[in-house]
Amino acid sequence: MSARRALSVRVAQALCAGRASKQRTAQQGPRATRPSCTPLYLVNHGEAGPVRCNRCKAYMCPFMQFTEGGRRFQCGFCSCVNDVPPFYFQHLDHVGRRLDHGERPELSLGSYEFVATLDYCRKNKPPNPPAFIFMIDVSYSNIKSGLVRLICEELKTVLERLPREEPEAPSAVRVGFVTYNKVLHFFNVKSNLAQPQMMVVTDVGEVFVPLLDGFLVNYHESQSVIHNLLDQIPEMFADSNENETVFAPVIQAGMEALKAADCPGKLLIFHSSLPTAEAPGKLRNRDDKKLINTDKEKVLFQPQTGVYDSLARDCVAHGCCVTLFLFPSQYVDVASLGLVPQLTGGTLYRYNNFQMHLDSQQFLNDLRNDIEKKIGFDAIMRVRTSTGFRATDFFGGIVMNNTTDVEMAAIDCDKAVTVEFKHDDKLGEDSGALIQCAVLYTTVGGQRRLRIHNLSLSCSAQLADLYKSCETDALVNFFAKSAFKAVLHQPLKLIREILVNQTSHMLACYRKNCASPSAASQLILPDSMKVLPVYMNSLLKNCVLLSRPDIPTDERAYQRQLVMTMGVADSQLFFYPQLLPIHTAATQSPSPTVPAAVRCSEARLSEEGVFLLANGLHMFLWLGVSSPPELIQGIFNVPSLAHVNADMTVLPEVGSPHSQTLRAIVGALQRKRPYSMKLVIVKQREQPEMAFRQLLVEDKGLDGGPSYMDFLCCLHKGVCQLLN
Ligand SMILES: [Zn+2]
Numbered sequence: 001m002s003a004r005r006a007l008s009v010r011v012a013q014a015l016c017a018g019r020a021s022k023q024r025t026a027q028q029g030p031r032a033t034r035p036s037c038t039p040l041y042l043v044n045h046g047e048a049g050p051v052r053c054n055r056c057k058a059y060m061c062p063f064m065q066f067t068e069g070g071r072r073f074q075c076g077f078c079s080c081v082n083d084v085p086p087f088y089f090q091h092l093d094h095v096g097r098r099l100d101h102g103e104r105p106e107l108s109l110g111s112y113e114f115v116a117t118l119d120y121c122r123k124n125k126p127p128n129p130p131a132f133i134f135m136i137d138v139s140y141s142n143i144k145s146g147l148v149r150l151i152c153e154e155l156k157t158v159l160e161r162l163p164r165e166e167p168e169a170p171s172a173v174r175v176g177f178v179t180y181n182k183v184l185h186f187f188n189v190k191s192n193l194a195q196p197q198m199m200v201v202t203d204v205g206e207v208f209v210p211l212l213d214g215f216l217v218n219y220h221e222s223q224s225v226i227h228n229l230l231d232q233i234p235e236m237f238a239d240s241n242e243n244e245t246v247f248a249p250v251i252q253a254g255m256e257a258l259k260a261a262d263c264p265g266k267l268l269i270f271h272s273s274l275p276t277a278e279a280p281g282k283l284r285n286r287d288d289k290k291l292i293n294t295d296k297e298k299v300l301f302q303p304q305t306g307v308y309d310s311l312a313r314d315c316v317a318h319g320c321c322v323t324l325f326l327f328p329s330q331y332v333d334v335a336s337l338g339l340v341p342q343l344t345g346g347t348l349y350r351y352n353n354f355q356m357h358l359d360s361q362q363f364l365n366d367l368r369n370d371i372e373k374k375i376g377f378d379a380i381m382r383v384r385t386s387t388g389f390r391a392t393d394f395f396g397g398i399v400m401n402n403t404t405d406v407e408m409a410a411i412d413c414d415k416a417v418t419v420e421f422k423h424d425d426k427l428g429e430d431s432g433a434l435i436q437c438a439v440l441y442t443t444v445g446g447q448r449r450l451r452i453h454n455l456s457l458s459c460s461a462q463l464a465d466l467y468k469s470c471e472t473d474a475l476v477n478f479f480a481k482s483a484f485k486a487v488l489h490q491p492l493k494l495i496r497e498i499l500v501n502q503t504s505h506m507l508a509c510y511r512k513n514c515a516s517p518s519a520a521s522q523l524i525l526p527d528s529m530k531v532l533p534v535y536m537n538s539l540l541k542n543c544v545l546l547s548r549p550d551i552p553t554d555e556r557a558y559q560r561q562l563v564m565t566m567g568v569a570d571s572q573l574f575f576y577p578q579l580l581p582i583h584t585a586a587t588q589s590p591s592p593t594v595p596a597a598v599r600c601s602e603a604r605l606s607e608e609g610v611f612l613l614a615n616g617l618h619m620f621l622w623l624g625v626s627s628p629p630e631l632i633q634g635i636f637n638v639p640s641l642a643h644v645n646a647d648m649t650v651l652p653e654v655g656s657p658h659s660q661t662l663r664a665i666v667g668a669l670q671r672k673r674p675y676s677m678k679l680v681i682v683k684q685r686e687q688p689e690m691a692f693r694q695l696l697v698e699d700k701g702l703d704g705g706p707s708y709m710d711f712l713c714c715l716h717k718g719v720c721q722l723l724n
Helices: 140-144 147-161 223-236 248-260 297-301 307-317 339-343 356-372 463-468 472-486 492-513 532-541 553-564 568-575 629-636 657-671 689-694 708-723
Strands: 065-067 072-074 081-083 111-115 131-137 174-180 184-188 197-201 265-271 320-326 348-350 375-385 389-395 406-412 418-423 433-442 448-457 578-581 610-614 618-623 678-683
Touching: 131 147, 131 248, 140 147, 147 223, 147 356, 174 223, 174 248, 184 248, 248 265, 248 307, 248 320, 265 356, 265 375, 297 553, 307 320, 307 339, 307 406, 320 339, 320 356, 339 553, 348 356, 348 553, 356 678, 375 389, 389 472, 406 433, 418 433, 418 472, 463 492, 472 492, 472 532, 472 553, 472 568, 492 532, 492 708, 532 568, 532 708, 553 568, 610 657, 618 657, 618 689, 629 657, 678 689
Parallel strands: 131 174, 131 265, 265 320, 320 348, 320 406, 618 678
Antiparallel strands: 065 072, 072 081, 111 448, 174 184, 184 197, 375 406, 375 433, 389 418, 433 448, 578 610, 610 618
């Protein structure tokens, strides 16, 4: 087993706001619907800025050793001996620890934040608070379907929920509004206006921002003008026949507006179609199924033009994060449209064939969550390590202009950066391997901060120790991201082979060096890796890696982009969905318990059962043909399965214990996830069952791909070959 895999540890999620290793006790009140994060301690070292190592620039942390009565400290990362600045001096106790060790988070905790001084700000100036710009596609189909009206209505409420630094204080985030089809309309919503004013930009080749004063405003000051505008927008374009849209110029305009206001921010774009209007970033339909299973298949995952990549880089350079709500009714080239959201730390939400009565709830939940979630802007991350190993690759919503600085337009609580480490020198079993991840960013209140995460890993020369402590979920996240990154450049067949070979190698190495001798006919899995094969098989069967012409290209591009920014918990659920036997759930109130999940295989279903299946994107409620009538009655308030309306996407509030339990379980599954899952009701042996069965990942795939058992046999063969 290569040393490189051995050290592929997880820094993923270390970045997620508040989910750090050690935290202080909760002090903040509940925060809306998302799980509340405990705020980190904020450390202020005054005008001089945070105390750092002079040589490697690591920040003060528990790995610094104080010596000479407290006058010096030795850096745990590079061993440099530094003078302690006079303001930071403290005496040591009899074991050489500073007397203030317990009072200083940076000496005793894994995670904390520093107040950043002006040296850490752009142009040495304190940053302005971020702004959110709402950009709505008002082409004919969006007006006609009622989507524009829905968005405008909803914005009136969600604007009340803009993120804030302190729960009691008003939000410092300013807002702006743009509508567009093949031209752009900017709105002046200054608080002293009686009516909003529209300014049209027709030159989409070189977008400029037609107004500065009155475009980005404080929501509460301009509330009446904004509500006025949101009431008018659906009417304003009611008679428009414009079908063509632009897309890149929309992002460009939003970014220019942020640039002109000298602030970071987020663009929330609501878009529906392939941008075919004459403008930079114009796209044509290039969905070519003939490329599948050829060396050119990778082209389907690449953006159609270089415009989007350079736009993404510009956005990151200016702290402009792009979130895209996409409502496609046909191919829209997600590989191109989704690139800027992916690289700028934004989110891509996709509602295929959006239908108002079925999909609005899912969309509105996503919109609310997206607006109020914890987010930091204009970030730069550095990962430092002790000697002997180093960070070599990074995966996530990031841009890198050199090998060490990870630049992010924004990072929110649902995104993770996965880091690959390689060790290239001897590691000490006594000292361990130390990692410090520092993220400099701007808060929603406009403060510049440094978030520090410290991690100390044990080292061992024994392979058995390594296998014992391996974390499969993190491995799967890493393998998925590296495979999905590789599809841009390599043939898929080769990537699949590499994944299978790597898995065989890990198991063969274990067998050769760690396992007790056993019959060759037996496949030996280390305890900590028991589930690795099932995850690997599921990854191999994912539509991104499966070259099948019947899977829409946009679906593959979408899933690829999602996984690239996923955290470990989300990728785990995505590749191995949760299947819950609802008929076994205890219904005692007040706290209904979630039944233990069963394996994702048809063999686990029963005709008398009701099962809930969720993978973070989709949620199905499967009803067996012989589901107990009292359960059906309890959940749906109808006498039998035949009476159940399978079109519903929200469970009715029946008030029965069965209903309350199931609704609580659905709510609990949903709360932890970044995307709102639309609930699909599936009756056994009826057509929509196909989509449900697709997620039974232990079975042979409907689109091909081996069952778990078949895959184990294939791995076993590979292991035997390697051992002989
Ligand atoms: Zn150092």
